Amino acid sequence: MTLICIDCRYIGPRPSGIGKVQQALVDHLPDMAPDLEFLFLKRTDAPEVLSAASNVREIVVKAAANSPATMWWLPRIAPLSGVDLFHATFNIMPAGLRMPCVTTVHDIMWLANPQWCTGRLPHVLERHFYGHGIGRALAKSAAITTVSDASKHELLAWDSSLQGRVFTTPPGIDESFRHDPKLGQPTVQGWPTGKRIVLTVGQNAPYKNHEGALRAFALAFGGRDDVALVFIQRLNQASETLRDMAQNLGIASQVHFLGPVDDAALVTCYNAAAVLLHPSLCEGYGLPLAEAMACGCPVVASDRSAMPEVLGGAGLLAPAEDAAAMAAALRQVVDDEQVSSAMRQAGLGRAAQLSWRRFADATLDVYRSVLQC
Structure with missing residues (x-):
C-alpha cells in the first residue's frame, strides 16, 4: 500500500495556524483515503495519539520542526524508508529526501520581505535558514501547495518556472468557532x-x-x-x-x-x-x-x-x-x-463557505496527481 508521510510537528500545546492546517490533514485524510497509509511525524509534547485510524502510524521526532536537524538530516533521524511521498507542511523542504515531496509554502516573506519577519535566532541566521529551505522547496518539490490564490500569484511572480506545480488549498474553520x-x-x-x-x-x-x-x-x-x-x-x-x-x-x-x-x-x-x-x-x-x-x-x-x-x-x-x-x-x-x-x-x-474537509480533499488531489494513483 502507498505510504504518505506528513510532518505534523506544529501540533502541540501552543496554538498556531500551521498547527491547525496539520490537524485538518490528520482529522480528515485517513478516512478520505482508505487505500493509502499515512505516517505522521509528531513532536515530543504532542498528544499521545493524533489519529486512531487503522491506516495511520505515528513517530515522535525529537528535533524541532524548524531546526538544522530537520533542514539537513531528517532522513537520518526519522525512519522514512518505504515512504512513497513526503509532505513538508511548514515552508521548508528537508534535504536528502529520496521520495517525491509536496511542500506547503504558506508565504515567501523570508524571500521577498525578510524585514517583516522575526524568529528565535539572530535575524541574519534566520533569513539564511528559511531562504535556504524555501529555495530548496521551490526548486525541488514535485508539487507546492499554498493556502490562498494571493500566495500562489506571489510564488509565480517570484519564479515563473513554478507554473503547473503550485496548487491552492484554502483552509477551513473548525466547527468550534461559531456565533453564540x-x-x-x-x-x-x-x-x-x-x-x-x-x-x-x-x-x-x-x-x-x-x-x-x-x-x-x-x-x-x-x-x-x-x-x-x-x-x-x-x-x-x-x-x-x-x-x-x-x-x-x-x-x-x-x-x-x-x-x-x-x-x-x-x-x-x-x-x-x-x-x-x-x-x-x-x-x-x-x-x-x-x-x-x-x-x-x-x-x-x-x-x-x-x-x-x-x-x-x-x-x-x-x-x-x-x-x-x-x-x-x-x-x-x-x-x-x-x-x-x-x-x-x-x-x-x-x-460557511470555508471547510477543512474541502481543504484536505484538495490536498489529497495533489498527492494523487504526484503519485498518479
Missing part, C-alpha cells in the same frame, strides 16, 4: 469589562503591523472611555515596545495585552468583540479573519495579499499603512449598528 450570543463576557484574565472591544489577534511580528493597529485605534477612539483595544499575542519584549507606543499616543489606559489563549477562550473573545482589527502588511491566509467571521465578529483588515480573498467582500478593507483610513473603517463598525449587523451576517455567510 449566549456565551457572555470572556473570563480571560485581563479582558476589560463594560467596553466595546477592538480585538487584534496574532504574534507580534513586524508583518502583523501591530504598531499600525495602535495608530488606527488612537485616531479612531483615543480618549473614549467606552472603547478598548485588546491584543491577544505571545507576550515578549516587542510587547513592551507596543506598551511604550500606547503611552506616547495617550491611549495606554485603553490598551490591554493578553497572552495566548486556547481556542475555547478565543471563541468567547471573538463573540464578545465589536470588531477584529487585522492590519497586516502581508498574510499567506490569515486564519483569525475566518475564525472571527464564523463567530459573528465584523472584520476590518488591510487591503493586500490574501486578506481581501479570505473576507470575500464580508469585511471592510483599508491600506495597511493608512492609519486614518483604518480608523474611519473602525468607527463605521463600532459606531453604526446597521453596518455592524450587516457585516456580521455577511461574515457568517462567508465563513
Whole structure:
C-alpha cells in the first residue's frame, strides 16, 4: 500500500495556524483515503495519539520542526524508508529526501520581505535558514501547495518556472468557532469589562503591523472611555515596545495585552468583540479573519495579499499603512449598528463557505496527481 508521510510537528500545546492546517490533514485524510497509509511525524509534547485510524502510524521526532536537524538530516533521524511521498507542511523542504515531496509554502516573506519577519535566532541566521529551505522547496518539490490564490500569484511572480506545480488549498474553520450570543463576557484574565472591544489577534511580528493597529485605534477612539483595544499575542519584549507606543499616543489606559489563549477562550473573545482589527502588511491566509467571521465578529483588515480573498467582500478593507483610513473603517463598525449587523451576517455567510474537509480533499488531489494513483 502507498505510504504518505506528513510532518505534523506544529501540533502541540501552543496554538498556531500551521498547527491547525496539520490537524485538518490528520482529522480528515485517513478516512478520505482508505487505500493509502499515512505516517505522521509528531513532536515530543504532542498528544499521545493524533489519529486512531487503522491506516495511520505515528513517530515522535525529537528535533524541532524548524531546526538544522530537520533542514539537513531528517532522513537520518526519522525512519522514512518505504515512504512513497513526503509532505513538508511548514515552508521548508528537508534535504536528502529520496521520495517525491509536496511542500506547503504558506508565504515567501523570508524571500521577498525578510524585514517583516522575526524568529528565535539572530535575524541574519534566520533569513539564511528559511531562504535556504524555501529555495530548496521551490526548486525541488514535485508539487507546492499554498493556502490562498494571493500566495500562489506571489510564488509565480517570484519564479515563473513554478507554473503547473503550485496548487491552492484554502483552509477551513473548525466547527468550534461559531456565533453564540449566549456565551457572555470572556473570563480571560485581563479582558476589560463594560467596553466595546477592538480585538487584534496574532504574534507580534513586524508583518502583523501591530504598531499600525495602535495608530488606527488612537485616531479612531483615543480618549473614549467606552472603547478598548485588546491584543491577544505571545507576550515578549516587542510587547513592551507596543506598551511604550500606547503611552506616547495617550491611549495606554485603553490598551490591554493578553497572552495566548486556547481556542475555547478565543471563541468567547471573538463573540464578545465589536470588531477584529487585522492590519497586516502581508498574510499567506490569515486564519483569525475566518475564525472571527464564523463567530459573528465584523472584520476590518488591510487591503493586500490574501486578506481581501479570505473576507470575500464580508469585511471592510483599508491600506495597511493608512492609519486614518483604518480608523474611519473602525468607527463605521463600532459606531453604526446597521453596518455592524450587516457585516456580521455577511461574515457568517462567508465563513460557511470555508471547510477543512474541502481543504484536505484538495490536498489529497495533489498527492494523487504526484503519485498518479
